[in-house]
Amino acid sequence: MAEIEELEQRIEKLEEDEEKSMSIIVTKGDMDEAYPALILGSTAASFGWDVNVFFTFYGLDIVHEEKHKSLKMSPLGNPSLGIPNILGIIPGMERFTTWFMKRKMDNHGVASVEELMELSIESGVNMQACQMTMDLFGYSEDELVDGVKSGVGAATALNQMSETDMQLLI
Amino acid sequence: MAEIEELEQRIEKLEEDEEKSMSIIVTKGDMDEAYPALILGSTAASFGWDVNVFFTFYGLDIVHEEKHKSLKMSPLGNPSLGIPNILGIIPGMERFTTWFMKRKMDNHGVASVEELMELSIESGVNMQACQMTMDLFGYSEDELVDGVKSGVGAATALNQMSETDMQLLI
Amino acid sequence: MAEIEELEQRIEKLEEDEEKSMSIIVTKGDMDEAYPALILGSTAASFGWDVNVFFTFYGLDIVHEEKHKSLKMSPLGNPSLGIPNILGIIPGMERFTTWFMKRKMDNHGVASVEELMELSIESGVNMQACQMTMDLFGYSEDELVDGVKSGVGAATALNQMSETDMQLLI
Numbered sequence: 001m002a003e004i005e006e007l008e009q010r011i012e013k014l015e016e017d018e019e020k021s022m023s024i025i026v027t028k029g030d031m032d033e034a035y036p037a038l039i040l041g042s043t044a045a046s047f048g049w050d051v052n053v054f055f056t057f058y059g060l061d062i063v064h065e066e067k068h069k070s071l072k073m074s075p076l077g078n079p080s081l082g083i084p085n086i087l088g089i090i091p092g093m094e095r096f097t098t099w100f101m102k103r104k105m106d107n108h109g110v111a112s113v114e115e116l117m118e119l120s121i122e123s124g125v126n127m128q129a130c131q132m133t134m135d136l137f138g139y140s141e142d143e144l145v146d147g148v149k150s151g152v153g154a155a156t157a158l159n160q161m162s163e164t165d166m167q168l169l170i
Numbered sequence: 171m172a173e174i175e176e177l178e179q180r181i182e183k184l185e186e187d188e189e190k191s192m193s194i195i196v197t198k199g200d201m202d203e204a205y206p207a208l209i210l211g212s213t214a215a216s217f218g219w220d221v222n223v224f225f226t227f228y229g230l231d232i233v234h235e236e237k238h239k240s241l242k243m244s245p246l247g248n249p250s251l252g253i254p255n256i257l258g259i260i261p262g263m264e265r266f267t268t269w270f271m272k273r274k275m276d277n278h279g280v281a282s283v284e285e286l287m288e289l290s291i292e293s294g295v296n297m298q299a300c301q302m303t304m305d306l307f308g309y310s311e312d313e314l315v316d317g318v319k320s321g322v323g324a325a326t327a328l329n330q331m332s333e334t335d336m337q338l339l340i
Numbered sequence: 341m342a343e344i345e346e347l348e349q350r351i352e353k354l355e356e357d358e359e360k361s362m363s364i365i366v367t368k369g370d371m372d373e374a375y376p377a378l379i380l381g382s383t384a385a386s387f388g389w390d391v392n393v394f395f396t397f398y399g400l401d402i403v404h405e406e407k408h409k410s411l412k413m414s415p416l417g418n419p420s421l422g423i424p425n426i427l428g429i430i431p432g433m434e435r436f437t438t439w440f441m442k443r444k445m446d447n448h449g450v451a452s453v454e455e456l457m458e459l460s461i462e463s464g465v466n467m468q469a470c471q472m473t474m475d476l477f478g479y480s481e482d483e484l485v486d487g488v489k490s491g492v493g494a495a496t497a498l499n500q501m502s503e504t505d506m507q508l509l510i
Binding site: 078161 | 174177178181184185190192202203205206209210213214217219244246247248249250251254255256258259274275278280335336337338339340
């Protein structure tokens with residue numbers, strides 16, 4: 001029956017949308033924000049999901065070839081760290097806090113930002129750098145980590161996002 | 171056949187849910203957070219999507235008639251800026267950093283927060299201010315940017331959110 | 341007709357996915373971030389939605405038995421507060437700002453973090469602590485608020501997330 005066949009096709013189209021995919025928009029570039037972005041992205045990709053990560057504003061630091069190797073975390077503005085602000089402002093404290101956390105992570109076998117970035121790209125995460133903010137901060141395409149796409153705008157990112165079934169903003 | 175007709179109606183209902191719509195919850199009120207909120211909201215609305223943006227806690231600043239004209243960005247707690255904390259605490263540095271970024275954006279043709287707010291409202295973004303936090307911070311309805319709805323609670327916002335297919339929190 | 345019955349079953353499966361459910365990933369542990377996490381979680385659960393909240397990195401503080409009773413907000417890095425940074429670094433200012441906001445909230449009948457945590461667990465929110473970051477920060481299972489599950493990894497959290505129709509990251 002032609003009618004039933006047509007209904008079946010429409011059901012199939014709806015079912016297809018159930019395949020898993022995720023988009024992450026990353027607007028921050030400190031080490032604390034790079035971790036959730038890269039861990040969620042690479043883990044999702046390892047499941048075979050389609051994953052887009054769109055880096056914009058300060059998030060560009062995470063896909064910047066030089067900067068992503070030395071992302072820092074701030075000793076200020078984060079009461080969870082328990083560092084008094086009067087100490088947090090001392091020159092060198094940002095570097096010390098970052099070093100301390102990196103060592104702690106390393107001791108616990110947590111991968112570095114560089115390793116997670118490599119893993120993400122190898123796992124097929126679609127890494128994209130926002131063109132508008134690249135222009136704003138004066139970053140050129142060849143300053144990006146290999147495998148990261150430039151030339152992507154907010155409109156394209158939003159459209160891709162709407163084709164995935166999970167969306168997160170960091 | 172009545173049976174097939176009924177199935178068809180149910181498929182139609184499922185297909186309708188595929189029309190694009192987005193909800194954004196905005197809990198922060200600095201210039202750095204206003205940009206993603208307003209750029210994503212207005213771009214999505216320009217595609218013809220249904221967009222709700224719910225401003226709560228510090229996010230209320232972005233829809234406050236006076237405050238949204240002079241949102242600031244912090245020179246502290248953001249290592250991506252590369253400003254040493256010992257300089258960031260100097261009186262006037264917050265104003266200077268904000269001025270510097272605004273000028274940079276202006277030079278690159280990036281719209282201001284005020285312009286993006288106007289554009290968002292003109293494009294039909296459904297802008298809502300959280301009533302509970304308006305009460306908490308003592309904001310009255312007539313202090314809001316024209317076109318922003320007050321009297322909305324978390325329950326209403328969550329329900330609206332559940333009717334859209336993309337959800338972001340800033 | 342067997343064909344129609346089969347189609348009906350497939351439609352039913354698609355319709356089921358329309359039942360409401362939400363996942364929240366919480367990566368921050370200051371009072372400012374605990375509020376949206378717990379208000380959204382407990383309100384959604386009160387509607388009868390399935391809610392998972394996954395606490396990771398600093399977010400663990402919110403489910404730590406001792407720490408969740410005294411979460412703090414930072415006077416720095418948040419221009420919306422209007423506190424000059426040169427004052428924000430003074431010892432005791434973080435405690436004062438937190439005390440001031442707590443009193444304000446209390447005066448307006450806003451529940452405390454402790455009350456919202458209890459409410460969330462009573463309402464059936466599925467509260468989970470990230471095992472990797474528990475190991476990293478040296479938290480043991482019995483330090484968690486009663487009712488919070490430990491032993492959950494990013495992979496499990498992502499899979500659960502993909503079964504819900506709304507996802508937020510705080």
